[in-house]
Amino acid sequence: MAKTTKTKTTKTAKKSNIKIIVGLGTCGVAAGALDVYKEIESYLKTNKIKAEVTQTSCIGMCYKEPLVELITPETGSVTYGDVTPKKISRLLDEHIVKGQSVDEWIVLKEGDEGYERNFLKKQYRIVLRNCGRINPEKIDEYIKNNGYKAIEKVLKEMNREQVIEEVKKSGLRGRGGAGFPTGLKWEFAYKAEGEKKYIICNADEGDPGAFMDRAVLEGDPHSVLEGMLICGYAVGADTGYIYVRAEYPLAIKRLKIAIEEAAKRGYLGKNILNSSFNFEVKIKEGAGAFVCGEETALITSIEGRRGTPRMRPPFPAISGLWGKPTNVNNVETFANISWIILNGADKYSAIGTEKGKGTKVFSVSGKIKRGGLIEVPIGTTLREIIFGIAGGIRENIEFKAVQIGGPTGGCLTQDQLGYPIDYETLISAGAAMGSGGMVVMDKTSCMVDIAKFFLSFTQRESCGKCVPCRIGTKRMLEIVTKITRGQGEEADIDLLKTLAENIKISSLCGLGQTAPNPVLSTLRYFGAEYEAHIKGQICPANACDELVALNVDLLFFKINPNLCKNCGLCVKHCASGAIEGSKEEGYRIDESKCTKCRVCLTKCPFKAIETI
């Protein structure tokens, strides 16, 4: 037996001289990483090169996917971005066969501070510590990185009260959006009377533009399981549910593998690590209703009923799943736990601000150069994230706003870029931490249109149970839509405000209570745009099609030479031959020929067509 193991080790060691790691998170897969992976395998086969090809998940640099990391003894680790199957033969020829890196494709290089290093360097990665670094389908890789050490410590050295105390001391607050102190929540469930208790991991991430939880589940599922184990031990639950949306097939697949492997190794099941603690984890797939991210609706859905929120109290900690005490935390919250146990509450609480401890993961998307996942200490400024880490606005167009907190958050402006990101600051500014979605907009975005987009999302996702959310958001959307069509009246602004405030204070659950936020925050910071739509009958960003069409006769179209890349696309599409010029000397619009059909405006990839 011992002999076999030895041979195996040598073989692996030999093989691992060259290691090729392909990012196979959903972002990578969507960018074509599976084809890249296949191409690498076939290249190695054809060229009879021995190398270990393995996978990892999203490291956060979604903007550069597919990412391929090559590790050789000679070059160390080098990560390439925007890799396509076509690039593989040159890449591997040069890097592996010749031992020379292909500099123009490098994203990260070991020991080199250049390239995209800034993207990672300015982050503080606790939740994402393993993401993009380990193979999430191999429990050993998790264990190698201190995995399951925290539960071991808990079971051997700590009683339940101590665990809760440690989490309380860390200052960790729920990362699902509400920011309720996690330790306190655990304590409620711990103190609740009842033989049977449950814990639930809320993985029903539904905000448009938010993918933090997906990345964690795909990239480091064991860290979530370990967090759940520790929580189960602390509150006295023997069963945990992961409520994950069915639209995350890869996350579900990896969770299943992780649960199976953890059970095989004795981290799940009866008498975990020879203690008296038993814990099992079940996966419940959601059916795509956004409102099921609300904890009481989520519980109702697990029970097999229509996923609508219930009133609180009673809070789930007292009467949750099937009427039993239940603790619900989201993915990111659980992923913090083992780090806190191993590194200590003090180290955790040293990060962040007075009221917001630790780090927060944001998914940054929109008109940004480096769209992806970013984990920073709470209190980092918006400017640092958007311009420092995410690299600023694409095509260097002017920044206009950032929507934080998902569809129930709010839009902030240039003026607030200096704000530190923490729960309280964001709330008072009219936005919200939410689950960490951050959508960046440039000046080509119409804020009324943006408000309409988010509102239409929440309105569509309202469960319909309570009056203000069901009818109120519908009426709000109708009014906003009316405004974007140029049919708004001056009284609409006040009506919107009153209605929005009433919906906020009277809705049954968080969805309705926050649904008006995008409208309220845009009214607050971009009130002039609303006025322009209503009084001036124009959409300053030229985004509201109906209004633009309405006013098209009054407009003149012009090409902004600073933005124009001379690609010639507008010329191709212009039916009246109104665009003159050449690739070399640039283009301009002949007003006398222009029929104002707006086709150039919609086709220009660089937003170089402007109206005056």
Next chain:
Amino acid sequence: MITLTIDGNKVHVPEGITILEAAKSVGIRIPNLCNDKRLHPFGACRLCLVEVEGARGLPPACATIVSQDMVVRTNTEQLQSLRKNLVELILSDHPLDCLTCEQSGNCKLQNLAYAFKMDSNRFVGEHFEGHYFSVDDTNPLILRDNNKCILCGRCVRICEEVETANAIGFAKRGFESVITTPYGAPLQETPCEFCGQCVSTCPVGALTEKMSLGKGRVWECEQVVTTCPYCGCGCQLVVHTKDNQIVKVTSDVKYGVNKGNLCIKGRFGFDFVNHPDRLKTPLIKKNGEFIEASWDEALDLVHKKLSEVKNKNGPNAIGGLSSAKCTNEENYLMQKFIRAVIGTNNVDHCARLCHASTVAGLAKAFGSGAMTNSIGDIADSKVILVIGSNTTEAHPIIGLEVRKAVKHRGAKLIVIDPRKIRLVELSTIWLSQRPGTDVAVINGLMNVILEEGLINKKFIGDCTIGFDEVEKIVKKYTPEMVEKISGIQADDLRQAARLFAEASDASIIYSMGITQHSTGTDNVLSIANLAMLTGNIGRPGAGVNPLRGQNNVQGACDMGALPNVFPGYQKIDNEDARKKFEEKWKVKLDDKPGLTVVEMINAAREGKLKALYIMGENPMLSDPDINHVKEGLGALDFLVVQDIFLTETARLADVVLPGVSFAEKNGTFTNTERRVQRIHKVIEPLGEAKEDREIISELSRRFGYEMNHHTAGQIMDEIASVTPSYGGINYQRLKTRGLQWPCPDSDHPGTPILHSQQFTCGKGIFHPVGYIAPAEEPDKDYPMILTTGRILVHYHTGTMTRRSKGIEELCSEGCVEINPKDADKLKIKKDDWVKLTTRRGEIKIKAKVTRRSPVGTVFVAFHFSESPANALTNSALDPVAKIPEFKVCAVRVERA
């Protein structure tokens, strides 16, 4: 008690109530739309949001429990403006057609619109005043107009939480949400029970009674609270009348055992009252034809004929059938007429056919033959054993209590029934016994309880006698032996026995599945044994609870409409009792017990009984072996029938006297939990019909005996004076609520639970009972078992429900329920015509192939004169109670 401040006033209220209830108790009304006392709080309408100092946000008053020193504000400017905005939103999605809406005047949304002066709406969007949904009128009883629906969810919740039928639910979501049946099927194709609880809770006009459409709105109608004329539950109805017509029946959460709930019969079965078939004048049969007659002609003739028989053949050649449908007062007069005026004890009524064995059996064991506990405390039981009772169909409101106990209070349910009745869905254990083997099954349960040491020794020792004899006989009934007799698996029986015996409070509910056997009294005694063995008597949540079948069958028995007892079960052969009545009634009384129902029919056939006076009964459909009944009635010299319709029985009469329905008279009914409740006149008698008490009094006067009562209340005073258990009951006290007997004096609050101190007869008496097979068992010629009973939507012989248009439309014919396996063997398919033959007769009936029926057994309901189940049933009698064996006979089933 809790002290809190509401709108600046210090308020003292009980713990555990909501802010909404607390406010209401001091006269502060907080608007709401989705709240109903019968339901768990839902929090959807948001109108009841209030300000609570220190609370996060605005808590809903409907769901927030009061706490000490809480400071609540219900009516601030902010709240009012919020509420107005919410009402405006609701109205923006609701048609403003109050002018024609059935619910106008009774619509909570309309009231709110008025209160908030909603004369315009700023939210003119989708659905506004639009008619987006088509009105669902695919069933005969309930109209659903989803355009008016405000999605408060009350109908969905009441269907789920109270009725547990789950016939409707929400579909789609958000603004598109709509309440519908699964796949939009008509209600008839869902588990809907047509109780109309959904209609009762709908705060707007989305759900209305189809039969009442256009007949009158709330302000045009007079509303009177009265007692339901159907089963023994004794529900309180609110009857709406206009122009001497019943417009509709509703219910009020404030009144009665039903707490606002009703069943299909109570809510929708009222058309019979104003039905054109109602008898409006007396009829005299001349040359085989009925001729309309005056009251004087008819009553003179009755007097003449009865006098002739009395003079010629003696008083015992005359019999009287009183009525479980009539009031206590009328039953009292009827038995007084037969006893004091005619001079015989030949008086009985259909209790003989339903619970005679209960009266006999429980009187022997406990000293009192009635339900020991109250309907309301069934929900306190930890384990409920339902045996021989299809509770949800025959006693729907009691069925709701069972459902509540199981669904909301965690009670365990054991169902012992050959058929897979609806309660089986909720049961922990279902034992399907071969019909007629109940004694063996109960003895088997007791065998396990004894063997496993689960008996209540203290109770047996302190409160009972005769245990040793029972112990001896029960020892023989091992689960294995019982399995052979009953077909119930030994282990299932063991499990049920343990569950029952280990419960702190276990109640037994039974009905005609126990009583209607040739061993009916034995069955009842066995149940009494089981309850005493485990000490489940005299406490809330425990008890032996026979469910009485008719609205006033309990009362008719209480009133002495039985051949062996005076009112209050005072035995006629008891010298003192008889003397008391002789003094009160000022006549000499017969001291020998009279004939029972079936005995009277037999005596008529034999020529011993010459004349019969039947009030409000229809033996031609309700009694066993009706061919035999027909012969008996045909052999009489004189038959007088007093009824509201020309029933199958009335057609055979020489004189027919038109009585009135429950809606046209005053009086009392006593429900199954011994609760005496008022009924009130809601319309004037139709045509020349007279109240039954008047008819009896006038007839009596012709015999020279004055009854001397001017009102029903005066009769009750006389009843109280001679009936100890009714001693404290009078109309003054019944004004506000019913009283449960025994209520011996006017200060006594009534008795919700019998035998709580000791048994009525001192100590409870165990009676050893052995298993005796049914009188007729399947054989080569008649290879299957026929069992009979009721179905939910119809009642008794159908005289009332079959004249209720909507109900009749829903179900107009009977069927035989047959197991798919039997149906396959006999090549019978759904809706095939089937011939059922027994030694006594045959009927043709349509087949319903269903697993409700066990293999080898078929079921037929007895409501339908077109396919009368009782042409088939066996009139074999229980030797003690003389109840016939309706529940088992041998039958041959073949394709017709």
